[in-house]
Amino acid sequence: MKTKETLIAFMEQFQKTRTTPLEYDVEAIGTAFSQTSEKESLTIKILSVFGGLISSLAFIAFIFTSGFHNNEGSSLILGLVFLVVSLVINKASKKIITDTISISMYAIGIMLLAIGLNFIRNSVSDSVICLIFTVITLLTLLIANNFIWGFVATLLFNVSIYLLFLINDALYLFDFYNSLLVFVLVYLFLNEAKIIRMKPLFFKLYQPVRTGFFVSYIALLYTNKSTILWYLGFRFSNAYWLIILIGIGFLIWKIMAIFEVDTQKKKLLILGSSCIALLPMLYSNAILSMIFLLLLSFYVQYRTGIVLSILGFVYFLIEYYYQLSISLLHKSLVLIASGIMFLVLYYFISKKWPTNEKTQQ
Amino acid sequence: MEKIDRETIGILSQHSNLTEAEVAALLQANCYTNKALWEKFIRLFLLALGVGFSVSGVVFFFAYNWDLLSKFVKLSIILLLLITSIAVILVPKTALLVKKISLTAAAILVGVLFAVYGQIYQTGADAYDFFLAWTVFCTLFVIVGDFAPLWLLYLVLSNTTFGLYMEQAASDWPKFIILFVFLSFNFSALILATYFTKKKPVVWFLYLLALATTGLATFGNAMVIYDGYDAYLPLFVGLTLLVYAFVIWQGWQTKTSFYLALIALSCIVLITTFMIEKMDTDRLFLTLTIFIVLSVTATIKGLLTLQKKWSNEN
Numbered sequence: 001m002k003t004k005e006t007l008i009a010f011m012e013q014f015q016k017t018r019t020t021p022l023e024y025d026v027e028a029i030g031t032a033f034s035q036t037s038e039k040e041s042l043t044i045k046i047l048s049v050f051g052g053l054i055s056s057l058a059f060i061a062f063i064f065t066s067g068f069h070n071n072e073g074s075s076l077i078l079g080l081v082f083l084v085v086s087l088v089i090n091k092a093s094k095k096i097i098t099d100t101i102s103i104s105m106y107a108i109g110i111m112l113l114a115i116g117l118n119f120i121r122n123s124v125s126d127s128v129i130c131l132i133f134t135v136i137t138l139l140t141l142l143i144a145n146n147f148i149w150g151f152v153a154t155l156l157f158n159v160s161i162y163l164l165f166l167i168n169d170a171l172y173l174f175d176f177y178n179s180l181l182v183f184v185l186v187y188l189f190l191n192e193a194k195i196i197r198m199k200p201l202f203f204k205l206y207q208p209v210r211t212g213f214f215v216s217y218i219a220l221l222y223t224n225k226s227t228i229l230w231y232l233g234f235r236f237s238n239a240y241w242l243i244i245l246i247g248i249g250f251l252i253w254k255i256m257a258i259f260e261v262d263t264q265k266k267k268l269l270i271l272g273s274s275c276i277a278l279l280p281m282l283y284s285n286a287i288l289s290m291i292f293l294l295l296l297s298f299y300v301q302y303r304t305g306i307v308l309s310i311l312g313f314v315y316f317l318i319e320y321y322y323q324l325s326i327s328l329l330h331k332s333l334v335l336i337a338s339g340i341m342f343l344v345l346y347y348f349i350s351k352k353w354p355t356n357e358k359t360q361q
Numbered sequence: 362m363e364k365i366d367r368e369t370i371g372i373l374s375q376h377s378n379l380t381e382a383e384v385a386a387l388l389q390a391n392c393y394t395n396k397a398l399w400e401k402f403i404r405l406f407l408l409a410l411g412v413g414f415s416v417s418g419v420v421f422f423f424a425y426n427w428d429l430l431s432k433f434v435k436l437s438i439i440l441l442l443l444i445t446s447i448a449v450i451l452v453p454k455t456a457l458l459v460k461k462i463s464l465t466a467a468a469i470l471v472g473v474l475f476a477v478y479g480q481i482y483q484t485g486a487d488a489y490d491f492f493l494a495w496t497v498f499c500t501l502f503v504i505v506g507d508f509a510p511l512w513l514l515y516l517v518l519s520n521t522t523f524g525l526y527m528e529q530a531a532s533d534w535p536k537f538i539i540l541f542v543f544l545s546f547n548f549s550a551l552i553l554a555t556y557f558t559k560k561k562p563v564v565w566f567l568y569l570l571a572l573a574t575t576g577l578a579t580f581g582n583a584m585v586i587y588d589g590y591d592a593y594l595p596l597f598v599g600l601t602l603l604v605y606a607f608v609i610w611q612g613w614q615t616k617t618s619f620y621l622a623l624i625a626l627s628c629i630v631l632i633t634t635f636m637i638e639k640m641d642t643d644r645l646f647l648t649l650t651i652f653i654v655l656s657v658t659a660t661i662k663g664l665l666t667l668q669k670k671w672s673n674e675n
Contacts, residue, residue, distance in 0.1 A: 010365060011377070024377035032372040041668065043622045044661055050626075051657025055650045062646030097662045101654050193385035197374045206371075255403075258396055291410075298402055300393050307565075317417060321424075332421035339415030346407035350456070353400060 004030045042304060044096065048148045052103030059108045069115050076116025082109030083136075087143055099148045106149075110136070110156065126167045133160040142201070147208045154212025162220065174220065179243040181217045182292070186247060188213060189296050190254070214293070214305055218312050221286045241282045244289055248278065251295045277341035280334040283326060286316040367392050408462055416466045423477050432481045439477060443470045450505075464506035468499040468514060489525035496522050509566040516550055516570075537593035540581040541600060547574045548604050555611060562615075571608055571620055578604045579627040583634045616671045618664045625660040629653065 007029065015022045063069050086105035089098055110133070117129050137157035144150045165173045188195070188210050196203040252274055253267070261267055281288050290313035297305030320331065365373075370391065374384045394402070419442065423435070430438075449455055449463040472495040479491055496518045503515045523546065527539050551570040558567065578601045585594060605624055612620030636649060 007365075007369060007373070011373070018383075022377065022379070024373070028376040029372055032376065041618055041664075043618045044664060047622055047626070047657055047661055047664075051653055051661075055653035055657070058646050058649040058653060062650060065642050065646060096665060097658050100657045100661065104650075104654050193374070193381050193388055196371050197379075197381055197384055200375060203371050203375055255399060258394075258399060294406075298394055300388075317413075321417075321421060328421050328425035329427060332418045332425060335414045335418030335421060337418075339411050339413070339418055342407050342411030342414060346404070346411055349403060349407060353404075 004033055007033075045147060045151075048096070048099040048103060049152065051100040052107055052148070052152070055100075055104045056107035056111065059104075060111050063112070063115070072116050072118050074116075075112045079109050079112030079114075079116050082106070082112060084109075087140075090145065090149055091143070094145070096146075099146065103148050103152055106140070106152070127164055130160050130164040130167065134164075141205060141209070144208075145204065147211075150205050150208025151212045151215075154209050155216055158213070158216035158220070162223075175240040178217070178220055178289075179240055181213060181220070182243055182247045182289075184213055185210075185217060185293075185296060186250065189300050189302070192300065210302075211304060214297075214308065217289075218293070218308060221289055221312075221316075241285055241288065244285060244292055245275065245278065245282075247292050248288070248295065249275065251292070251299065254299065255295075273341075273345060277338060277345060280338040280341075283331065283334050284316060284320045284323070287313065287320060290316055364391050405458065408459060412462050412466050416469050420469070420473055423473055423480075426480055435477050435481070436474070439470060439474045443467055443474065446470060461506050461508040461511070464502045465508060465511045465514065468502045468506075468511060471495055471499045471502075472518075489522055489529050492518060492522040492525060509563045512554070513566065513569070516547070519546070535591065535593050536584070536588075537581070537591050537597045540577070540584070541593065541597050544574065544577050544581060544597070544600055544604065547577060548600070548607070550574075552607065567611075568619060571611070571623060574604055575608060575623045575627050579630050582631055586631065586634050586638055618668060621667070622660065622664060625656075625663075629656045629660070632656070 004026070008026065011022060011024055063075075069075060082105045086102045086109060089102040089105070093102075113136075114129070114133075117132070134157060137153045137160060140153040141150060141157075144153055161177065162174075165171065165177065188206075192206065196206050249271055252271060256267055256270060261270065278288060278291070281291075290309050293305060293309035294313065297303075297309055321328075323331070365387070367388070370384060370387050373379060373387075379387075419439075423439070446463045446467040450460040455463075475491055475494050475498075479488075496515070499515065499518070503511050520543070523543065527534060531539075547570065551567075551574050554567060554570055555562075581597055582601055585591075585598065605627075608620050608624055612618070612624075633649060633653070636645065636652065640648065
């Protein structure tokens with residue numbers, strides 16, 4: 001469905017399914033369509049982000065080789081100038097081709113600001129500087145008007161929070177934050193209809209913020225590969241696996257609704273057997289988290305998410321092999337137990353859906 | 362009713378009095394996974410996790426080298442598993458997907474068998490002949506299975522064998538000859554895969570192969586820039602041009618910007634390498650910043666123009 005006319009035809013047909021009249025603003029829909037005619041593919045999004053980040057790194061190398069970083073006052077001012085100019089470019093031009101330059105200037109601005117803020121370091125702590133960046137990224141989200149900006153701002157927001165924990169040696173908060181992200185992701189993914197209807201800004205930010213949180217979550221798991229065996233002390237980490245299991249359980253519950261599983265007994269049986277199959281995998285929270293992300297992405301057909309979670313899954317499985325805290329024998333038995341349980345589940349499923357088997361070949 | 366996409370639903374929800382429940386229902390019906398697709402997914406998911414976890418468990422198990430098990434028991438377990446996974450494909454009623462995944466498991470078990478054999482008789486686990494044996498003896502499974510993940514495993518194995526051979530047995534070969542062989546092998550794989558999947562392309566596999574081939578070509582040419590002239594250099598550069606031409610042609614044929622972006626990125630990396638090598642530090646980084654921003658912007662502009670042209674043609 002590409003044009004305004006076919007859309008209006010669709011609305012007229014949709015009207016027939018309603019009892020109350022359907023009202024819609026033809027003019028506004030037409031304008032919105034003309035603005036989205038320049039469609040970005042994933043390749044172009046990646047190119048923009050890549051170009052922006054690499055060029056800003058080159059610029060920072062320039063700042064350091066030229067000795068400009070010693071002049072903190074100028075760095076601060078120049079950083080602010082870059083931030084403002086990048087925002088102006090972003091606001092003034094709706095064209096995708098200005099993305100690389102504006103995102104590059106934005107990243108340079110942020111980095112110059114970080115150098116410049118050293119200058120007030122004697123009076124405020126590093127934590128305050130991190131908080132300043134959290135505020136800047138949040139403000140950026142309010143101003144941002146396209147995918148790349150929303151995505152980069154969400155990513156930087158999470159990085160600032162993460163750094164805040166890191167400089168305060170509050171490592172136990174990482175798992176707490178990861179758990180929080182589980183909730184944020186479930187909320188964002190499963191309430192799409194609600195969020196995009198709330199405000200025009202939310203509609204605009206929905207895709208980039210979702211992708212931003214998704215990527216941040218994987219990145220945080222990468223830097224914080226916790227297994228429950230590593231934390232036998234009283235830490236929140238002990239509960240992270242429970243959170244992720246609840247997350248997966250909740251998704252299975254939603255999937256059961258699609259299949260119209262009716263009796264409580266069946267529901268409990270499905271949930272129970274899935275939990276038993278996943279239980280051995282508690283040794284690697286990261287693998288479990290990737291399964292959670294895969295189900296979540298598949299639920300809403302979020303392709304980028306599906307690809308990222310499969311890649312993450314393979315990566316964390318290989319990483320699990322090299323985890324030295326558990327012996328290989330132990331790890332292998334855990335994997336085999338889980339694997340056999342999944343095969344048993346597969347066996348039951350193929351007994352239950354025998355007819356479709358042939359049609360799918 | 363005709364299907365509508367996410368973006369359209371979003372625009373509609375903004376400019377009409379559709380209720381939240383209606384927007385949710387539209388998303389569910391047009392964009393989200395339906396029952397039939399979930400059924401397919403759950404099947405594949407359970408099977409892939411089941412076989413994947415079990416086989417990795419077996420790999421981990423034998424990597425542990427448990428001395429409580431005798432040689433005989435170790436080899437028997439693996440052979441038994443190997444025979445079972447091959448027997449699965451001989452059962453006529455088995456679903457095609459189960460057969461293919463089972464063959465993939467068998468191909469991995471062949472490696473485990475050789476590795477354990479090597480463990481027992483001290484033939485060395487990193488030796489190229491171990492990987493050569495693995496590659497050779499799973500060839501049949503790969504051809505019979507004709508399954509993209511299995512082909513991927515095969516390519517990884519062949520490249521590893523060749524890499525180790527170069528390191529352990531042919532370390533005196535000229536550098537560009539080694540690169541040339543690597544590149545031509547993967548390039549041939551790309552051409553063959555493109556040709557044989559013409560009717561039903563396995564997109565992710567082709568993307569991965571194109572990425573690997575272009576990556577190799579870029580890496581090799583970056584070395585050309587750093588190391589300077591070599592007698593075998595024209596051969597390698599010539600092959601690179603062929604790779605570029607093929608990938609661009611592929612992008613043009615399939616109207617996919619990914620392939621074209623790959624070549625553009627490769628050129629940007631090479632020019633950047635050239636600048637790093639030739640320029641002095643004073644001017645280098647500022648020039649680089651400007652160059653990268655401009656070249657990436659130009660690439661995006663080019664791709665957008667092409668996309669527009671392609672979508673008009675459809």
